[in-house]
Amino acid sequence: MVLTLADIGFDAPRALLARYGLALERVPDGAPIPGSYWGDREAGIIGGVVYARADTPVHSLLHEAGHLIVLPPEQRAAVHTDATDSIPEEDAVCVLQGLLGDALPGVGRDRVWADMDTWGYTFRLGSARAYVEQDAHEAWTWLQAHGLVDAAGTLVIPA
Structure with a gap:
């Protein structure tokens, strides 16, 4: 569940x-x-x-x-229902959602990744966790280039 x-x-x-x-x-x-x-x-x-x-x-x-x-x-302002058809953006969002989970009390990235797997996300390495930790190099680079994570891969949350 x-x-x-x-x-x-x-x-x-x-x-x-x-x-x-x-x-x-x-x-x-x-x-x-x-x-x-x-x-x-x-x-x-x-x-x-x-x-x-x-x-x-x-x-x-x-x-x-x-x-x-x-x-x-x-x-x-232009977004309604479907945000993008960009594969790099979609990949970055899949990483980002786990990082955002860390910012919510009682949630955390591990729970987000497990729930992604339960829901039916599919990744070549078999799980969301494996994707983020072993196969998401371009997504991490994308997030860093857009100022959403720092050089250490830590989520940047605006003040």
Whole structure:
């Protein structure tokens, strides 16, 4: 069973997203999630807002937020549901969502990676963890070039 926002609450994710200039809007239970690419309970994005319900998986929220975080603020306004068709950006977001998990109390990258595997992400080395640790060199370089991680690979969170 994957970790959901019902398990961790909305306050810490809302505060984390706000540091990146994003908003988190809670959608009522059972209501359709605006801007959700996958539908069902998966997070959605429109402009600078991430939409989620209590049953939304934390990894989904972090992935969709990651798509907005990697974009310059002036490009976020044009985003609706599908953030990119860029493979390098998608790869970077897959790494970033685990790092964002470390910034949430009680979550952490290991849980995010495990939930990604449970959800059905596929990587050539068989798991999200193996991808990030052994095969994501270009994604790490991309994140560093965009100022999202430092030279040591530590997440850079705006003040």
